[in-house]
Amino acid sequence: MKIVVDAFGGDYAPSEIIKGAVMALNCEKDISLVICGKHDVIKQELEKLGCDSERIEIIDAQQVVTNDDIPTEALKSKKDSSLIVALNALKKRDDLVGLVSAGSTGAVLAGSIFILGRIKGISRPALAPILPTVTGGEVLLIDCGANVDSKPACLVDFAIMGSAFMKYVYKIENPRVALLSNGVEDKKGNELNKEAFKLLKQTSGINFVGNMEARDCLSGDYDVLVTDGFAGNVALKALEGMAISIFSVLKKQIKGFKAKLGALLMKNVFRGLKKKIDYNQSGGAPFLGVNKIVVKSHGSSKAKSICASILQVMQMQKTAVIDNIKASVAENEVEINN
């Protein structure tokens, strides 16, 4: 199985990206990689790591898309960038199954839509990070920022895609799909939500369990959280923000011998906690609704997270997630037409 890696996207590109790629190769014998970006630099980095694996192919691309680029313009003006070259290769070559990029979110999403194309029946692909729950499971938050203005019908697409994802990739029999709202009651929500609620109730292919509140995102009571991209982004970042704040306050409060000793004894507990709540450690956010697998790694990804994202692509491919999403979407369309 061959996976494409954009070596020049992200705050720690290219060295951490390439390090993560090599890490993934060492983890999994079944995969090989196509690394896109400046050929010489990639070569050098691989040499530094003592890696001359035959399972690595380099495709040269001299430009780099940055966060300062306007995504849609970068598609035209930076055709020789690592991201665009990677996406074009992914589209053209049947042997390539998916892409990992830690580059500009806007550019990765826009590029994926324009180059790979949308799955038939999906008007708006969505970014869907997987968050760890307090009960030790996972929950998919879809959409968390690909679409800042969504129509009610888009939220139904998100629900169908998210449901298929959790069913096939995470083997959850009948994923509980909930709508992120300002209360659990059926009538809660803004206009968009109220309309989406009605549509979700009528969508037979999913297990819609009703509205939920952001307080319960990580409770483990749900498998798929459906939301428009704006509110989803706010939820995701607020969750992150509180985690950052708690660790920051905690650090400041540890003063004096007693507290310091306590913290030392609890070192493993804190390490475990950090690992448990930092969803970036377990990979990136799948971009669902395009014709091939795309995983967007966090911009601040280091090698470990890139490696996890590559393994995520592998898992998604092994469970035929694209075909399964396509089938779920098609099934729903047939029902609507009948």
Next chain:
Amino acid sequence: MKIVVDAFGGDYAPSEIIKGAVMALNCEKDISLVICGKHDVIKQELEKLGCDSERIEIIDAQQVVTNDDIPTEALKSKKDSSLIVALNALKKRDDLVGLVSAGSTGAVLAGSIFILGRIKGISRPALAPILPTVTGGEVLLIDCGANVDSKPACLVDFAIMGSAFMKYVYKIENPRVALLSNGVEDKKGNELNKEAFKLLKQTSGINFVGNMEARDCLSGDYDVLVTDGFAGNVALKALEGMAISIFSVLKKQIKGFKAKLGALLMKNVFRGLKKKIDYNQSGGAPFLGVNKIVVKSHGSSKAKSICASILQVMQMQKTAVIDNIKASVAENEVEINN
């Protein structure tokens, strides 16, 4: 200074509410209270607490508004409820300065608008909790749920009210007002936000510093976070949710002698942390934009939190927050008209 307390709103009403009221009386010699609700029950509770203060007046109200009531209907059908009687007293009597209620949010907000009336120039009053920041300060989040569908101009009102609140009540010279968005760049946001951004840029009475992300809600970089009620509610509850999740995971991870000893040594640190991040401990959320002071306490408020809410009303009255908000709103209107 006389403050009204709705004794029959909240999960722990009436006993914890009345306990909190007595606590506030003991804290502050300058205040007296009007407690609304079933006269006999209130009398009994006060006796239990050994309180026969002359600074307490009881107004009888036999009905109770619950979370199951539809707010607008409760206004008509439950005229003898503790909440409605309290609001009517607050409206009619000049000696009463504000209300504290831990009852149904919808009923408190709807009742406040219908009975107390809106401040001239404010079409949509807003719920504005004050959150503690990691730098030891406070930030006001406005709106966090009073309006689930807002127009861009409403967000300008929120900014003006929030700014006046932080300036007068928290003595912040030039409050930094930011717009909650999905990125810090000027062009980020959904349609509502983009439009609001333009209007906020043109509003001269406030110190608008641009867009901010939910990740930085508690960073201490802002004094007022402006948002529509839906996104604000999502942000607030996601922040709460992550705090709950972290404590829950932490608890589970403390296993074995070493970790348990560490936790014991860190007891005060955790207590301090909990106190610091639990904004409910420091009172309730002011409901800004109506003609008198209203503080909505959390439904799960216990005595301490009710006491804090009463002291909050006192502080707001001492700093003439209503008059100051009125002046700020009027000033902005004059500018728009010129």
